[in-house]
Amino acid sequence: MDLVHILDAAGEILAPMTLLSIMLGVFFGIIAGSIPGFTFTMALVLAFPFTFAMGPIPGLALMVGIYIGGLSGGLIAGTLLGIPGTPSSVVTIFDGYPMTKNGEPARALGIGIGASVIGTILGAIVLFLLGPLIGRLTLNFGPWEIFSLVLFALTLVAGLSGDHLVKGLISGLLGVLIAMIGVAPTGQLRFNFENPQLHGGLDAIPVLIGLFAVSQLLINVEESRVDTRGTGSVHKIRLPVPRVLRDLWREKVNVGRSSMIGTFVGTLPAAGAESANFISYDRAQKAEKKEPERYGKGHPGGIVASEASNSSVAGGAFIPTISLGIPGDVAQAIMMGALILHGIAPGPGLFEREPVLVNSVYLSIIVAAVGVLIIQTLLLPFLARVTLVPKAVLVPSVLVMTAVGAFALNNRTFDIWLVLVFGVIGYFLVKLGVPLPPMILGLILGGTMEQSLIRALQIDDQVSAFITRPISGIFLALALASLIFALCRGIRGTQRRLQESSDQGTPEQDDDADGSEAETSHLTDTRTT
Amino acid sequence: MADRVFAVGLMVLVAAFWRETAELAGASGGSPVGPAFVPRVVLALIFGLSVLLLVQSVLQAEKAVRMTGISDFLKLHWRVPVLLAGFGVYVALMEGIGFTWASVAFLLGSFALLIREYSRGILIASAVIAVGLPFGLEWLFESALNTFLP
Structure with missing residues (x-):
């Protein structure tokens, strides 16, 4: 790692405008994370058009700020209302909400903020140490390796789609198919269906806004009956700093372990902060010797495990995005889109081509973590009120902002129609239990996969080269292994369910199609614990 | 099924x-x-x-x-298709009367559709957002980002 590049990056990040971008990003990220149903991914989508007018580093810094702020912000609603602000803060509720009910909301929030900041910084350090190593390794990647790697990422994402392996695979393939609309790598026009607007293909961003943001907003409309009010504790909050520091010191091993779990899970495409959350909580509970029975009833260790792991995911998630060009989650895909818009292609060689930019990512994560600490500590009473914003006001406002964001991309209303069409498609897919992350990854990586395949075959028309080249062969073997693993898990899950339903003697109900029902019942359970 | x-x-x-x-x-x-x-x-x-x-x-x-029956779904969540239809009308209107006024109309219509319990505070807040957000976005995009909205 060249010190000159680090200093150059520090100069860029500490420039007043970039610093302001990060802080604004953190602020809006925390707000987005605080409002149940309005995820920070949506905030990233809305911020996307603002990066057009910025340079690549300030633009990326703004997005990193939102990302880090959002990962942490979910704890506020989770702790105060018992409703997760973001999916990655579900586990925070287990101990955060009981602490609030026991009259210690400020202590719970303080522990969450502290663990979140430490987790973010530890994740950034791992990224700083591992990123360049993987980056150097990828310099040897040819089109064979890139094709096999993308294939592996797609199978991994589809395989991690819970019990819906078939639907996950379909989703990923549909994403690849959408990516093929427009001009083929060989130069011919395809799948334009006589529509001149489709000649240039479908821009990933409006599709992504529709699939992810609009579909989520529509689900919010369904769920708007769920009352998020009813707690009087949100207005009077002052952090008990010495007590929180003592709690964090007592949980220092837990912080370190959960941060490492989060960082590792973050490197896996689509595994995400949600998985890291549960794994860390489980480990923390099993490692607790003195009072394991207090987990779930207001143990500081539960909050620490959840928040340290979900925040450290950021550092891990940037590793495949920067070094391999494989976004680990939807948020990473949006940030990758912003970089591509500025003419920077993440992936092999980025460390050599753009060393200052890469170092700026590490530094902006750390600066954003400090921003989270300052903003959440100082503005906690205000942020607590934000959690009560009614969805009836939020949803239409965000829809208008998504329309502007889509339009600003190419200055054409066709892109807003795309948002609407893919919003409807995304909504129905969610209802059908089809996971959306594989589709988004397929959409982002489909073009690269086809291009690499064709380039590889142009160089050497022997298909066996994909297997005989060691790295490519390893990725293909991993792709196969991930499929087999997912298949076995699916079969085991089916057997378990059949066993359970035969034990209960009642026919099984599958609520996956209606996330709202599942979530509502979960929330009811949590709030009555 | x-x-x-x-x-x-x-x-x-x-x-x-x-x-x-x-x-x-x-x-x-x-x-x-x-x-x-x-x-x-x-x-x-x-x-x-x-x-x-x-x-x-x-x-x-x-x-x-x-x-589940489509009619049951529509009875329970009729606001979803109405909001979607409203969004479609909004995009179509945007090309005719421009972003700002189309957005004001869409926001007022959507608030009327989604707000279930009215109070003086909510009415004032929604009116301010319905007018302030479109004009604010137009100003922001045109003066700060040099992007001219329809």
Whole structure:
């Protein structure tokens, strides 16, 4: 790692405008994370058009700020209302909400903020140490390796789609198919269906806004009956700093372990902060010797495990995005889109081509973590009120902002129609239990996969080269292994369910199609614990 | 039932795209494969998986996603299709009367649709947002980002 590049990056990040971008990003990220149903991914989508007018580093810094702020912000609603602000803060509720009910909301929030900041910084350090190593390794990647790697990422994402392996695979393939609309790598026009607007293909961003943001907003409309009010504790909050520091010191091993779990899970495409959350909580509970029975009833260790792991995911998630060009989650895909818009292609060689930019990512994560600490500590009473914003006001406002964001991309209303069409498609897919992350990854990586395949075959028309080249062969073997693993898990899950339903003697109900029902019942359970 | 409808829908989609690939040229001099090669592989895989989904939904009927009556769904969540239709009208209006006024109309209409309990505070807040947000966005995009909205 060249010190000159680090200093150059520090100069860029500490420039007043970039610093302001990060802080604004953190602020809006925390707000987005605080409002149940309005995820920070949506905030990233809305911020996307603002990066057009910025340079690549300030633009990326703004997005990193939102990302880090959002990962942490979910704890506020989770702790105060018992409703997760973001999916990655579900586990925070287990101990955060009981602490609030026991009259210690400020202590719970303080522990969450502290663990979140430490987790973010530890994740950034791992990224700083591992990123360049993987980056150097990828310099040897040819089109064979890139094709096999993308294939592996797609199978991994589809395989991690819970019990819906078939639907996950379909989703990923549909994403690849959408990516093929427009001009083929060989130069011919395809799948334009006589529509001149489709000649240039479908821009990933409006599709992504529709699939992810609009579909989520529509689900919010369904769920708007769920009352998020009813707690009087949100207005009077002052952090008990010495007590929180003592709690964090007592949980220092837990912080370190959960941060490492989060960082590792973050490197896996689509595994995400949600998985890291549960794994860390489980480990923390099993490692607790003195009072394991207090987990779930207001143990500081539960909050620490959840928040340290979900925040450290950021550092891990940037590793495949920067070094391999494989976004680990939807948020990473949006940030990758912003970089591509500025003419920077993440992936092999980025460390050599753009060393200052890469170092700026590490530094902006750390600066954003400090921003989270300052903003959440100082503005906690205000942020607590934000959690009560009614969805009836939020949803239409965000829809208008998504329309502007889509339009600003190419200055054409066709892109807003795309948002609407893919919003409807995304909504129905969610209802059908089809996971959306594989589709988004397929959409982002489909073009690269086809291009690499064709380039590889142009160089050497022997298909066996994909297997005989060691790295490519390893990725293909991993792709196969991930499929087999997912298949076995699916079969085991089916057997378990059949066993359970035969034990209960009642026919099984599958609520996956209606996330709202599942979530509502979960929330009811949590709030009555 | 919903899985079956989804699988059949996918098959129709595959057929439509496959038909399009028939019109594409084959492999040319520089490239060993033509523009239809990869899409056909993808389409064949989607078709195969759709068949699998169809079979699964028949064999494991209790695991498949159930299709509750559309009328029941509409009765419970009628605001969703109305909001979507409103968004469509909004985009169409945007080309006619411009972003700002179309947004004001859309926001006022949507607030009226979604707000279930009115109070003086909510009425004032929604009116301020309905007017302030479109004008604010227009100002921001046109003066700060040099992007002219429709």
